[in-house]
Amino acid sequence: MPELPEVETVRRGLEPAMIGARIVGLDQRRPDLRFPFPDRFSERLTGREILALGRRAKYLLADLDDSSVLVMHLGMSGSFRVEDMGAAKALASCGAPSKNAAHDHVVFTLSTGARIVYNDPRRFGFMQLLARHELADHPLFRALGVEPLGNELDGAVLARLFTGKTTPLKAALLDQSLIAGLGNIYVCEALHRAGLSPRRAAGSLACKDGRPTQGARLLAKMIREVLEEAVAAGGSSLRDHRQTNGALGYFQHNFRVYDRELSPCPTPECGGVIRRITQSGRSTYFCGVCQR
DNA sequence: CCGACCGCCTGCCTGC
DNA sequence: TGCAGGCAGGCGGTCG
Secondary structure: OOOHHHHHHHHHHHHHHHOOOEEEEEEEOOOEOOOEOOOOHHHHHOOOEEEEEEEEOOEEEEEEOOOEEEEEEOOOOOEEEEEOHHHHHHHHHOOOOOOOHHHEEEEEEEOOOOEEEEEOOOOOOEEEEEEHHHOOOOHHHHOOOEOOOOOOOOHHHHHHHHOOOOOEHHHHHHOOOOEOOOOHHHHHHHHHHHOOOOOOEHHHHOOEOOEOOHHHHHHHHHHHHHHHHHHHOOOOOOOOOOOOOOOOOOHHHHOOOOOOOOOEOOOOOOOOEEEEEEEOOEEEEEEOOOOO
16 A cells, blocks of 8 residues: 555544554464564553654654654554454444454554554565664665655755666666655556656656756655645545545546556547556556656 | 665456 | 466665
8 A cells, every 4th residue: 555645644634543542462373474573572562641642754663761662663464453442343334344363463452452463465565663863874764855745845856866867767766865755556546647757767857957857846746745645635545545534535626647558648639548558566656648 | 886686565467 | 167377656775
């Protein structure tokens, strides 16, 4: 599921249940996900109060009351759900499909009585427990690029990041050390909105005569636009992705190119057809007519 | 530096 | 109906 908008949706769903609550029990049901869980994971978390829940790129960051930070990454298939007695009954009664409990790998029990369940069939997600002061220099975070939903990303920044790069725009936008948080879907969508070909060299958007190109400015704007729209829609629900309360995000209905091979291009008057190609081993969807 | 490819895992869909 | 193959939202590593 999770690119930046889905992770942000999860963060907003977990926040009211987690903030100010204390972890009174932690059930870690296997030794590892993508990586091993930290040593004494359960002991180190039990008794901690959750002070804040933040996000950096696709990472969730729970600030704890002992100056440690619980770092959580959802990988490809990770999700959280919030359960309390009432909500569990409500979900059951409205027929929301229950996830396969065999993939419920971590269960947090909170002092409020709520349970936070982490489910991850493919187990590409992971959790880490770090001291807050070591976060910035940690290998996971040290090399992360600009946050696309903050105020940092604009045409000038994009132009600078792309200067001299011969790599295709698609690969450059997926590179988390340049911009942190985009994934396959939103890269395809942003490039279509900006009318730029995923195959074009990133460096072609670098500054000309000391000014960012129109393409760089438009692309920066479209990246922010598509991410903001997706967050507002509760993210995209592919397969079984749901928000933490079981509700579906609906941004997938607004995809213009992703998973739309052979559909007519939605750009007015374009007349093109969406194509699928492979770039660095992953599907790229785009219109060869209006994306140049 | 760059890109292509592989592995990590499971589930789902397609075609035979 | 079953089975093989391809594909999937991420990311880190190797190799040429």
